[in-house]
Each structure stands twice: as C-alpha cells, then as structure tokens.
Amino acid sequence: MDLMTNLMPAGAEIFMLAMACxxxxxxxxxxxxxxxxxYMLVQLTxxxxxxxxxxxxEHGISYAFNNMYVDDLMSDVLKLLTYLAVSMMLVYSRQYLxxxxxxxxxxxxxxxxxxxxxxxxxxxxHFLTLYLGLEVLSLSLYAMVALQRDxxxxxxxxxxxFILGALASGLLLYGMSMLYGATGSLELGDVAIAIQxxxxxxxxxxxxxxxxxxxxxxxxxxxxxxxxxxxxYHGAPTxxxxxxxxxxxxxxxxxxxxxxxxxxxxxxxxWSGMLIILAVASMAIGNITAIAQNNLKRMFAYSTIAHMGFxxxxxxxxxxxxxxxxxFYAVVYVLMSLGAFGMIMLLSREGFxxxxxxxxxxxxxxxxxxxxxxxLLMFSMAGVPPTVGxxxxxxxxxAVVQAGHIWLAVVAVLLSLxxxxxxxxxxxxxYFDAPESHTPIVVGSxxxxxxxxxxxxxxxxxxxxxxxxxxxxxxxQQSLLLH
Amino acid sequence: MIFGLPVIxxxxxxxxxxxxxxxxxxxxxxxxxxxxxxxAGSVLGFLVTIPLYTGFVSDTSEMQFVELHDWIAxxxxxxxxxxxxxxxxxxxxxxxxxxxxxxxxxxxxxKRVAQYMASFLIMSGIMIGVFAALDSILFYVFWEAMxxxxxxxIGVWGGQNRVYAAVKFFLYTLLGSLLMLVALIYLYNQSGxxxxxxxxxxxELPMAAQILIFIAFFFAFAVxxxxxxxxTWLPDAHVEAPTGGSVILAAIMLKVGAYxxxxxxxxxxxxxxxxxxxxxxxxxxxxxxYIGLVALMQTDMKKLVAYSSISHMGFVTLGFFIFNAYGMxxxxxxxxxxxxxxxxxxxxxxxxxxxxxxxxxxxxxGVANTMPVFAxxxxxxxxxxxxxxxxxxxxxxxxxxxxxxxxxxWYAFAAATTLIFGAAYTLWxxxxxxxxxxxxxxxxxxxxxxxxxxxxxxxxAVTVLGMGLYPLPFSEIMHVSVNDLLVHVARSKxxx
Numbered sequence: 001m002d003l004m005t006n007l008m009p010a011g012a013e014i015f016m017l018a019m020a021c022x023x024x025x026x027x028x029x030x031x032x033x034x035x036x037x038x039y040m041l042v043q044l045t046x047x048x049x050x051x052x053x054x055x056x057x058e059h060g061i062s063y064a065f066n067n068m069y070v071d072d073l074m075s076d077v078l079k080l081l082t083y084l085a086v087s088m089m090l091v092y093s094r095q096y097l098x099x100x101x102x103x104x105x106x107x108x109x110x111x112x113x114x115x116x117x118x119x120x121x122x123x124x125x126h127f128l129t130l131y132l133g134l135e136v137l138s139l140s141l142y143a144m145v146a147l148q149r150d151x152x153x154x155x156x157x158x159x160x161x162f163i164l165g166a167l168a169s170g171l172l173l174y175g176m177s178m179l180y181g182a183t184g185s186l187e188l189g190d191v192a193i194a195i196q197x198x199x200x201x202x203x204x205x206x207x208x209x210x211x212x213x214x215x216x217x218x219x220x221x222x223x224x225x226x227x228x229x230x231x232x233y234h235g236a237p238t239x240x241x242x243x244x245x246x247x248x249x250x251x252x253x254x255x256x257x258x259x260x261x262x263x264x265x266x267x268x269x270x271w272s273g274m275l276i277i278l279a280v281a282s283m284a285i286g287n288i289t290a291i292a293q294n295n296l297k298r299m300f301a302y303s304t305i306a307h308m309g310f311x312x313x314x315x316x317x318x319x320x321x322x323x324x325x326x327x328f329y330a331v332v333y334v335l336m337s338l339g340a341f342g343m344i345m346l347l348s349r350e351g352f353x354x355x356x357x358x359x360x361x362x363x364x365x366x367x368x369x370x371x372x373x374x375x376l377l378m379f380s381m382a383g384v385p386p387t388v389g390x391x392x393x394x395x396x397x398x399a400v401v402q403a404g405h406i407w408l409a410v411v412a413v414l415l416s417l418x419x420x421x422x423x424x425x426x427x428x429x430x431y432f433d434a435p436e437s438h439t440p441i442v443v444g445s446x447x448x449x450x451x452x453x454x455x456x457x458x459x460x461x462x463x464x465x466x467x468x469x470x471x472x473x474x475x476x477q478q479s480l481l482l483h
Numbered sequence: 484m485i486f487g488l489p490v491i492x493x494x495x496x497x498x499x500x501x502x503x504x505x506x507x508x509x510x511x512x513x514x515x516x517x518x519x520x521x522x523a524g525s526v527l528g529f530l531v532t533i534p535l536y537t538g539f540v541s542d543t544s545e546m547q548f549v550e551l552h553d554w555i556a557x558x559x560x561x562x563x564x565x566x567x568x569x570x571x572x573x574x575x576x577x578x579x580x581x582x583x584x585x586x587x588x589x590x591x592x593x594k595r596v597a598q599y600m601a602s603f604l605i606m607s608g609i610m611i612g613v614f615a616a617l618d619s620i621l622f623y624v625f626w627e628a629m630x631x632x633x634x635x636x637i638g639v640w641g642g643q644n645r646v647y648a649a650v651k652f653f654l655y656t657l658l659g660s661l662l663m664l665v666a667l668i669y670l671y672n673q674s675g676x677x678x679x680x681x682x683x684x685x686x687e688l689p690m691a692a693q694i695l696i697f698i699a700f701f702f703a704f705a706v707x708x709x710x711x712x713x714x715t716w717l718p719d720a721h722v723e724a725p726t727g728g729s730v731i732l733a734a735i736m737l738k739v740g741a742y743x744x745x746x747x748x749x750x751x752x753x754x755x756x757x758x759x760x761x762x763x764x765x766x767x768x769x770x771x772x773y774i775g776l777v778a779l780m781q782t783d784m785k786k787l788v789a790y791s792s793i794s795h796m797g798f799v800t801l802g803f804f805i806f807n808a809y810g811m812x813x814x815x816x817x818x819x820x821x822x823x824x825x826x827x828x829x830x831x832x833x834x835x836x837x838x839x840x841x842x843x844x845x846x847x848x849g850v851a852n853t854m855p856v857f858a859x860x861x862x863x864x865x866x867x868x869x870x871x872x873x874x875x876x877x878x879x880x881x882x883x884x885x886x887x888x889x890x891x892x893w894y895a896f897a898a899a900t901t902l903i904f905g906a907a908y909t910l911w912x913x914x915x916x917x918x919x920x921x922x923x924x925x926x927x928x929x930x931x932x933x934x935x936x937x938x939x940x941x942x943x944a945v946t947v948l949g950m951g952l953y954p955l956p957f958s959e960i961m962h963v964s965v966n967d968l969l970v971h972v973a974r975s976k977x978x979x
Contacts, residue, residue, distance in 0.1 A: 417654065
C-alpha cells in the first residue's frame with residue numbers, strides 16, 4: 001500500500017511506459033495494413049494517461065521517489081496539454097505519413113517515448129530526473145528525424161541534431177556537476193536552500209549557472225545557440241517537425257522554470273541578466289532572419305526562435321505575472337505551431353511538400369476556408385487581436401513592464417513589428433496573389449475538422465482568453481512559488 | 484435598450500453577425516444574395532444606432548448607454564461600453580456610411596463579392612466598437628482588429644500597386660499601436676490595476692512619464708490621423724484601395740486617430756499635451772499649408788483628395804491643441820463634415836473610375852456635357868471641400884480659425900490659407916475634369932448616374948447642405964462633453 005501511494009504521482013508515466021512497451025511488441029504482430037490498430041492504441045494510451053493524470057490529481061504538491069519526482073498543479077496542466085498536443089500531431093500527420101511510407105510502429109512508439117520524456121521533464125524535481133527526461137525526449141526525437149532513411153536532408157538534420165544536442169547535454173551536465181559540487185545536493189529544493197544559506201562557493205555557483213543556462217538555451221533553441229533549429233526543422237519530415245516544434249516547448253518551459261525558478265531562485269540577479277541578452281538576441285535574429293526565408297519550415301524555425309525569446313522575457317520578469325505569462329505564452333505558441341505545421345501537411349500530397357512560400361499563393365481561391373484558418377493562425381503568431389496570440393504577447397509585456405523593464409518592452413514590440421512582416425507576407429500570398437497550381441486540395445475529414453477547431457480555437461481563445469490565463473497563473477502560483 | 488438588448492452591443496455585433504452570414508453565402512454564384520444580405524445588414528445596422536441619438540441626454544458629460552461586464556478577470560479587463568457627446572456622432576457616422584459603401588460596390592465588385600461585402604460589415608462593427616469602448620484593452624482589440632479587414636480590402640480589391648500599399652498601411656499602423664500598448668500597460672501598473680480609460684484620466688504622473696506616454700500615443704494616433712510627417716501611407720492606401728475602401732478610410736478611419744487624441748492623449752497626459760502643444764500645432768499647420776500645396780500638384784484625382792484629407796485633418800489637430808471650446812468643437816464638426824465630404828468625393832471619383840478606368844485628371848475634360856447630373860453633385864461636394872459657407876465644410880473650419888485667433892493671430896493666418904489652397908486644388912481639379920470641351924471619345928461615351936448612384940449622392944448632398952445650414956443638432960450634442968474635457972485638460976496631473 002505504501003509503495004502504491006508512493007508511486008501515485010508517477011502513475012501516468014508508468015502507464016505510458018507500460019503501454020509503449022506493449023505497443024512495441026504488439027506492433028510486431030500487426031501487418032502494415034493493420035497499422036491503424038497501432039494508431040488507435042496510441043491515441044487510447046494518450047487518453048488513458050490523461051484520465052490517470054486527472055484521476056490522481058490532488059490539491060497541493062505530492063512527491064515520489066525520495067523527492068526526485070513531483071506532482072503539482074502545473075505538472076498536471078502541462079501534461080494534459082502535452083497529451084493533447086501529441087494526439088493532435090498524430091491526427092494531423094496520419095495521412096501525411098501513410099503517403100510517405102513512414103506510418104510505422106516505430107514512429108508511434110517513438111512518439112510515445114518522446115511523450116514520456118516530456119512528462120518526466122515536466123514533473124522532475126531533481127537534476128538527475130530532469131536530465132533523464134530530457135534525454136528520453138531527445139533520443140526519441142533524434143531517431144524520429146532520421147526515420148526517413150532514404151532522405152539525405154533528413155539524415156543530415158538528424159546528425160546535426162544529435163551532435164549539437166549531445167553537446168548541449170554535456171554542457172548542462174557539466175553545469176549541474178558544478179552546482180552539485182557547490183551545494184552538495186541534486187534536489188532542486190535543497191539546492192535553493194544551500195545557495196540561500198550563503199555557504200556555497202559563489203564563483204563555482206555562477207560558473208555552473210553559466211553552463212546550465214547555455215545548455216538550456218541550446219535546448220530551447222535561442223540565439224546564440226540556435227544554429228540547429230532551422231536545419232532540423234527544414235530537414236525533418238513535417239510530421240516530425242511538428243512534434244519537435246510543439247509539445248516539447250511545454251516541457252521545455254517546465255524544465256527551465258524548475259531549474260531556474262525552483263532550484264536557482266537565489267541566483268536570480270545573475271540568470272535574469274543572461275536571459276535578457278538571450279531574449280533580445282533571439283527576437284532580433286529570429287525575426288530578421290525569418291524575413292529572408294523562402295522555405296516555410298525554415299521560416300517557422302526562425303519564428304520559433306523569436307517566440308522563445310519572447311517566452312524568456314516572461315521568465316526573466318519573475319513573479320506570478322512573469323511565470324504565468326511565460327506558461328501562457330508556451331501554451332498559446334504550441335496551439336499556433338500545431339496549426340501552422342498542420343496546414344503544411346494538409347496541403348502536401350504524394351511526392352510534394354507544400355513547404356515553400358509559393359505553395360501558399362492564391363490559397364484563398366483554392367480553398368477559402370483553409371486560407372481563412374491560416375489567416376487566423378498567422379495574425380495570431382504576429383500578435384494581432386482579436387486572436388489569442390495578442391494576449392500571449394500582452395501578458396508577457398505586462399510582466400516585463402511590471403518588473404520595471406519598460407525599455408525591454410519597447411524593444412520587444414519593435415522586434416515583433418518586424419516579425420509581423422513575414423506573417424503578413426503569407427496572408428498576402430494567400431489572398432492577394434493568383435494560385436500557381438490548381439490541383440484540388442484533398443483533405444481527410446478528421447484533419448479538416450481538427451484544423452477548423454485549431455484555427456477557430458485561436459480566435460475563440462482570443463475573444464475569451466480569461467480562463468486559460470487564470471489556469472496558467474494559478475498553476476504557476478501553486479507550483480513554483482509556494483516553496 | 485432596444486427590444487431588451489443593449490443598444491451599443493447591438494450596434495457592434497449586428498453588422499458583424501450579418502458579415503458572417505454574408506461570408507457564409509460562399510462563392511460568386513450566390514453574389515446577388517450576398518449583396519442583398521449585406522444591404523439589409525448595413526441598413527439595419529444604421530437603424531439600431533438611431534436610439535443612441537434620440538435617447539442621448541445632451542446636458543451631461545457622463546457616459547451613457549453604459550454596458551459593463553467582466554471580461555478577463557485576471558487583468559481586471561472589462562467589456563465596458565458607453566458613449567458621450569464626443570463619441571456618439573462618430574458611431575452614427577460609421578453606421579451611416581456602411582450602407583452607402585455597400586451600394587457603391589453593388590455592381591462594380593464582381594469577384595469575391597461575399598468577402599468584399601462581409602469585410603465592410605465586419606469593419607463597421609469593429610469601428611463602432613473603437614468609438615464606444617471605455618476599457619483601454621477593449622479599445623485596443625477593436626483598434627487593431629480594424630486593420631485586418633482593411634488590409635484585405637486594399638490588398639484583394641485594390642489597384643495595381645495594392646500589395647505595397649496594403650503592407651505599408653498595416654505595418655505603419657501596427658508600429659504606432661504597439662507603442663500605445665506599452666503605454667497602456669504602463670498606465671495599468673500606475674493606476675493600481677485598472678485598464679479603464681476613465682481611471683487613467685485620474686492617474687497622477689510625473690512630467691517625464693507624461694511626455695513618454697504622449698509620444699507613444701502620438702505614434703498610434705498621428706499615424707492614423709495622419710499627421711505630417713507620418714502621413715505617407717495614406718496617399719498610397721487611398722490610391723490603391725477600391726472606392727469603398729477609400730470612403731471608409733477617409734470618412735471613418737482617419738477620425739479614429741483624432742478621436743484617440745481626445746480620449747487618451749489629452750485627458751491622460753494633460754501637462755505633456757500643453758507642453759508639446761507647440762509641436763503639435765506646428766505639425767498641424769505644416770499639414771494644412773504644405774500638404775495643401777502638395778495637393779495642388781497632383782495629377783491623380785484620388786491622390787489629390789487624399790492629400791486634401793491630410794490637409795483637412797491638420798485643421799482638426801490644430802483645433803484640439805489650441806485648447807479652447809471653439810477650436811475643439813470646430814475640430815469635431817470638421818471631422819464629421821470631412822467624413823461626409825471626403826466620402827462623397829471618393830464616391831464621385833469612383834463613379835468616374837468605374838466608367839473610364841482612369842484616375843488621371845488629364846484623361847478627362849468636359850464631363851459636364853455627358854454627365855450633367857453628376858457634374859452638379861460633384862460641384863456641391865467640391866465646394867464643400869473648399870469650405871464654402873452654406874456647406875458643412877465651412878462650419879468647422881470657421882470655428883477652428885476663430886479659436887486659433889484667440890490663441891495666436893499667426894496660427895489663424897496660416898490656417899486660413901487653406902481656404903485659398905483648398906479652393907484652388909479642388910476647383911482646379913473640378914474645372915479640368917468637368918468643364919471644357921469633351922476631351923476624347925471615352926468621355927463622349929460616358930453615361931450619367933444610375934438611379935442607385937443618384938440615391939447615394941442625394942443622401943450625401945442633403946446631409947452636407949443640412950449640416951452647413953443648420954449645424955446646431957451636431958454641435959449641441961457635444962457641447963457639454965467638450966467643455967468638460969477642456970476643464971479636465973486644464974487641470975494639472977503632476978504629483979505634488
């Protein structure tokens with residue numbers, strides 16, 4: 001009984017792991033034609049996980065495995081959103097993968113393992129658990145990018161991703177070891193207490209912090225550690241790009257905020273200064289470079305870099321406002337990015353990737369409804385009301401101003417103005433230009449429905465953003481700031 | 484309340500709902516249905532705003548027809564609507580122009596009819612929202628949402644260089660708005676957690692902060708007005724936009740910027756407004772005189788009217804920043820009159836363009852011979868644009884000049900030159916287009932106004948003349964609010 005209560009906080013992860021193994025074996029017995037069964041099993045696993053997460057939810061914070069693992073409101077909310085994002089990714093990419101012969105058991109099992117990694121990252125309360133989650137996620141993603149074996153670009157992307165990812169992990173581990181040396185603990189809460197006590201060696205701490213922040217910056221893909229992002233986004237099959245560009249951002253938010261806010265809060269003056277530089281550089285380079293891209297996936301890669309910069313602004317502002325707005329930003333970003341990559345996959349067909357700007361020319365004449373949904377997504381990414389992207393930017397700016405960095409807010413809005421240009425260009429291509437191709441757009445009813453929900457969701461959440469904002473603020477308040 | 488529903492909300496959402504219905508009619512096979520639905524929606528949209536005028540109590544400056552609901556509790560943002568003497572007329576003006584624009588595009592727009600009509604209906608609702616919003620974030624949402632339909636209108640149905648104009652329009656206005664957003668968030672933190680515009684009016688602010696806020700607001704509003712030197716997007720946008728787009732741009736959208744000065748800049752940062760009034764007056768006078776001269780040189784009719792708009796809006800900002808009742812009321816009357824007159828002029832040019840597909844003055848000549856009825860209407864609107872007494876154009880200009888004399892004779896002198904330049908560029912254009920011998924075979928083949936066009940122009944002509952001969956119904960409704968605003972602006976908000 002004691003063991004059971006101890007395992008409760010990690011119930012969803014255990015279920016996920018078990019199911020991933022079961023599906024891996026079951027898939028061996030299924031023919032290619034019956035692959036839909038695997039697909040349904042994966043979706044059911046995600047559904048089951050969400051039921052367990054909701055079912056095991058308790059008020060307050062509960063720990064497992066000697067405080068290595070934590071279950072709080074923030075982790076539950078983020079996990080539920082992660083399941084949703086992964087599930088949406090699977091729906092969007094099913095047709096795309098079938099056509100390309102990638103609709104295999106490995107893909108789906110790897111997606112489950114990646115989800116497991118994200119869940120561990122979200123709930124980790126210990127440097128080792130954090131690292132474990134990160135590696136489970138990363139290794140699954142490396143393999144997924146390389147899944148299209150006959151594509152040179154994909155293989156190259158996987159290689160780059162793997163090498164740079166390993167380097168980043170090394171940096172992170174090195175930093176963690178220094179922090180361990182200085183504080184004598186790997187558990188986030190104890191680290192914070194040890195630093196607070198003032199007995200830890202300051203030089204060693206700051207040195208370790210620099211390595212940890214660099215490692216995190218690599219994983220988030222912010223300037224100057226962003227080089228892998230465009231290549232991987234571009235090279236990977238769009239379904240994999242979508243997975244990399246969506247749900248892991250939620251996990252990354254949890255990961256960064258747990259390390260910096262829970263573990264290294266006493267060093268806030270040091271890391272917030274570093275984050276300012278990273279954030280401004282990311283927004284500047286991301287937004288400006290995105291203008292020069294012809295490939296949509298590359299453009300979204302740079303746009304991600306800029307968005308992550310904006311997210312860091314929220315984190316560095318601190319307080320419920322700051323962390324709450326960063327979480328809200330992450331959630332909104334995931335929703336928009338799912339929609340945008342979903343649209344690329346929707347327009348792709350056999351032997352053709354709709355991933356250049358020209359492929360969107362005249363979309364409003366070929367399919368007014370899809371064009372309208374893409375318009376909503378693009379205005380949302382640009383942060384124009386009444387879409388939800390505006391509130392994401394708004395709440396981050398509010399946090400920044402409240403923290404007293406008014407000039408930072410001005411810089412942020414000026415850089416997002418530059419960003420508006422390339423989102424606007426897509427709208428321009430869709431609405432103002434004549435179509436280059438008149439091939440009819442064939443869309444499955446499940447993807448069409450999901451796309452509509454996704455696009456209209458951006459608008460509806462924009463009209464009534466209050467609930468989601470409050471959920472983010474409350475979960476941050478109950479999880480990060482109560483200790 | 485009408486039929487138990489709040490008036491302002493109905494005025495905002497009814498056109499938007501009709502817009503969505505029009506969109507739902509789909510492609511151009513259903514174009515007739517889309518047109519009729521759009522007309523019905525726009526006329527209904529105008530009718531529901533009438534209670535705002537008839538039910539308005541003009542002896543108080545309090546907000547009326549107030550609606551207050553929680554919207555985003557986390558940031559204390561409310562769905563808060565209301566009108567006072569300053570905003571009510573603009574709501575009516577907006578609703579008034581929507582049916583005219585729908586009618587003006589009735590035959591001319593042949594491709595993507597439903598989307599065209601829906602854009603105007605949705606924009607109408609959004610613009611009414613801008614004038615009625617009392618919560619600054621609600622205002623901001625409407626303010627920016629306005630850009631999306633206008634961007635599409637210019638870009639999809641515009642002329643040759645439409646993409647450049649649409650993108651320039653969007654980015655210019657977005658730049659200003661984003662800086663305003665930062666200012667609003669700053670004010671939120673200073674006012675102890677409220678986004679209410681009326682609460683912002685009470686916040687005490689040191690001079691340095693006031694000046695920065697003023698500059699942020701200036702970027703947002705001056706771009707929309709547009710004031711010299713951030714006016715360059717307007718001629719491009721006007722020239723490329725379809726007729727309906729130009730009408731809405733000139734008649735309503737420019738007013739939104741001027742309205743912002745009255746609702747935000749002046750009452751929120753009165754000390755900075757006084758301190759920087761000299762700059763504002765200088766920019767206004769440059770707009771009046773210099774842009775007036777620029778208008779004289781134009782060879783494109785739409786560009787000429789666009790520059791004339793900038794010059795007239797210079798009058799409006801001049802009237803605001805001389806801080807007296809004549810100036811401010813004159814400026815407001817000028818805004819309304821300019822809405823009617825510039826809207827009418829763009830419709831006139833639209834009529835010519837639909838027949839000749841040219842906006843070049845040089846391509847015309849002797850139109851009076853083939854289109855006598857049109858020539859008569861055009862004459863009236865041209866006279867109103869040059870400020871002839873008896874037309875609506877005169878009232879506002881006269882009052883602003885009167886107010887300016889009280890402040891400084893030379894301001895008034897410079898402003899008064901518009902009566903000469905305005906007459907010069909408008910009437911010279913009129914002469915070259917309308918009078919003289921029939922210039923070419925295309926002009927000879929012109930047909931006079933259709934019944935639909937006559938109806939549009941008749942409505943506008945009656946309004947322009949009516950407002951010129953009897954402006955009292957317009958001015959009395961704003962009287963108390965304007966005086967109250969002036970009292971508020973005269974009070975310093977510097978912390979002691």
